[in-house]
Each structure stands twice: as structure tokens, then as C-alpha cells.
Amino acid sequence: MTATTPVLDARLRKALGEQTIELPSWAFGNSGTRFKVFGTPGTPRDPYEKIADAAQVHRYTGLAPRVSLHVPWDLVDDFSDLARHAKEHGVTIGMINSNLFQDDDYKLGSLTHSDPAVRRKAVAHHVQCIDVMRATGSKELKVWLPDGTNYPGQDSIRARQDRLAESLAEIYAELDDDHRMVLEYKFFEPAFYHTDVPDWGTSLLHCLALGEKANVVLDTGHHAPGTNIEFIVAQLLRQGRLGAFDFNSRFYADDDLMAGAADPFQLFRIMHEIVQADALRPESGVNFMLDQCHNIEEKIPGQIRSVMNVQEATAKALLVDAEALDAAQRAGDVLGANGVLMDAYNTDVRGLLADLRVEQGRDADPMKAFAASGYAERIAAERVGGQQAGWGA
Ligand code: AOS
Ligand code: ZN
Ligand code: ZN
Secondary structure, eight states: OOOOOOOOOHHHHHHHHHOOOEEEGGGGSBOBOSSOBOOOTTOOSSHHHHHHHHHHHHHHHSOOOEEEEETTTTOOSOHHHHHHHHHHTTOEEEEEEOOOSSOGGGTTOSTTOSSHHHHHHHHHHHHHHHHHHHHHTOOEEEEEOOOEESSTTSSOHHHHHHHHHHHHHHHHHHSOTTOEEEEEOOSSSSOSSEESSOSHHHHHHHHHHHOTTEEEEEETTSSOTTOOHHHHHHHHHHTTOEEEEEEOBOSSSSOOBOTTTSOHHHHHHHHHHHHHTTOOSGGGOOEEEEOOOOSSSOHHHHHHHHHHHHHHHHHHHHTSOHHHHHHHHHTTOHHHHHHHHHHHHTSOOHHHHHHHHHHTTSOSOHHHHHHHHTHHHHHHHHOOSOOBOSOOO
16 A cells, blocks of 8 residues: 555545644642652643643633633632633633542541431532532533542442432532533442442443433543443443543553553544544533643643544544444455555544644644743743642642
């Protein structure tokens, strides 16, 4: 197969032009492991500065117009003022993430806890998050719960599911008509024996019981090694229940490395399922978000690189020759079908995406353009005592 230079035609221009990727506010804070959190010069000191940094990613890529907030890490006195600040910087507030993992009361569980008072507290926290949604104009509540047990017999797996269903229903009842909630699953950590929402099936069952406003979040780092993630994507899309992605890369556990860094081919396979289902369009209801931490690399360039990696995977998925693929699949041509997919994956789309940026009035190379802007040097000089993302030592 001879390599061809991909052309930025009207179809690609439209599909890529519509793509948006939501950034997590916590990616701009200092983060680390339980061993060490390294400080980075220029790290934001408050949510306002996190949003200003996130806006830089959008400025140079044109891809990241929303910032996801975390409560309480991003608590401010006046959330409508924070939303105004975001707007001034050319971005909006995206999903509101709750926190059920940093309170002593939640040691043995939050929404699943056997003590009704603890469950009430965890539900009330989500009511607070829904108020933040109203103040910021956010339409999505994101729930990831760390609940689970460390030892067989520690608690009743079944009773915890029942309590979780009740708690989630109470939260769901608080949503406004135009609100949605998304429920994220994760197979282990911080609990090591069982986790209360460990997989897409459990998340989907709870969402189906709740109603149409509840959908599943797929974090690419939350599966056992070898899991076929694109299969899960296809299945959730079939059900109309894929609410959001948390994109990141993993080598071992929930590593939260840059999307497309560890396995760009997996990212391509995921985006191929998205393109096949026509789910790239904003109206599809799938929120493409990053959930990452930049422990040792620079944070703003780390986010720029990540959204570029997602965009490259998307462009390659859009280049799959759908007709040829369909014909090969129908003919039972195993190698031919695989060849069609690999041709698209092996296409260098960087020139095409540079052309798109130039057409949009941006620099062809976002990494270089940000580095040349002097922003990193300016914030390093101006900001002293940057915030930790929220966890770590
Ligand atoms: C935790 O492992 C999950 O990936 C969460 O999505 C997220 O990182 C956390 O809730 C921060 O808001
Ligand atoms: Zn996540
Ligand atoms: Zn995670």
C-alpha cells in the first residue's frame, strides 16, 4: 500500500471543526503519587488561575472550550463570578465533579455506607454540587465513588448495592430538567477487594434504574489490562448510554498519563467506534473529557499535547474508508478489512491538522506557539505557592 497525503476536505473540516474536548481543572494543579508531589513554578493558586491556564490550551488548539470543576477543590465564594471569569477567558464551565474520597466519615463508604447519616451527608454534598451547576451554568454532574471493601466479609456486597441505588435515586431527584448525571466506574483503588461500581455493567444498571438523564462515564485507565475498551464504547453507544469519556493513558494501574501517550492505537480504535456511530457531533451527548495529572511534565503543554493526541486519533478514524471496510467485512476478507483500518491508522495526519489550525487563524504548531508566547515564564514569576491538585502527600 502506497502512502497517500490526506486532504482536508469539507467532511473532515466539518467533523474536526465540531470536536470539543473538556479539560479537568485539577490537571493544572500540582499532583503526584503517595511518595511525592513535585511543585512546578507557576502552578495556579486558585480556581481562577486554573481556568486561565486551561484557556491557554483552548487558545492554541481551538479544541478545549470547557473546564470541568471539582468540589471542594475548586470552591469559591461566588461561582457565578467564576463562570463570568471563564467566559472572559473564552471558555465555559463543564461538568461538576463531586468528592467522596477525602472525608474521614467516608472511610467505610459514602453513598453505600451502612450508617444512614453518612449516606445523607454524601447525598447532601451532591445537592451542593447541583447548586454549583445552577450558579455556573454547568449541565452535568459527574459522580465517581471510591466505595468498596478491602476484605472478604467486611460488608455485604448486595446490601451496599441496594444502598447505592437509593442514594443515587435521591441525587437524581434533585437534578433540574436540563441536567444530566454521569456515573463513572473503576475496577479497583482505593478499595482493593471489591469496588461498588467496578465496571460498565454495574454503572449501566444503576443508570437504567435512574432514568434517561443518567449515563455511564468511561475512564480509559479504569480497566483490567487487556480489556477491549472499544467494545465497551460500541456497546454503550448502542444503548445511547455513553455519557462521557475520561481520557488518559495507563501502563499499569490508574496512571492518569497523557491521552494517546501509552497506546495511540487504542485511542484510534475507540475513536473509530465513535465515528462509526456518528457520535462525534456535539448533539450526540458524549462529553469527551480528559482526566489526567501531570506529575513530572509541564501542565499546560501536557494538556495541549493530550488534546492534540485525541485530535490526531480522531482524524485517523475519520480517514477510515467506510465503504471499503464494509465491503471487505461483508466479503469475509479478514486481511482486507484489517488492512483498511491499518491504512487509516498509519496515515500521518499532522500536516492536515496544521492546515486546519491555520485555516482557523491559529498557529500550525500549538506546542511551539505556546512555548514562544512567554506565558509559562510570566506565571512562574507572578505566582508563588501554587495549589496541589487535591490529593497526594
Ligand atoms: C478517579 O480515579 C477518577 O478517575 C475520577 O474521575 C477523578 O480522577 C477524580 O474524581 C477527580 O475528580
Ligand atoms: Zn476519571
Ligand atoms: Zn481515575
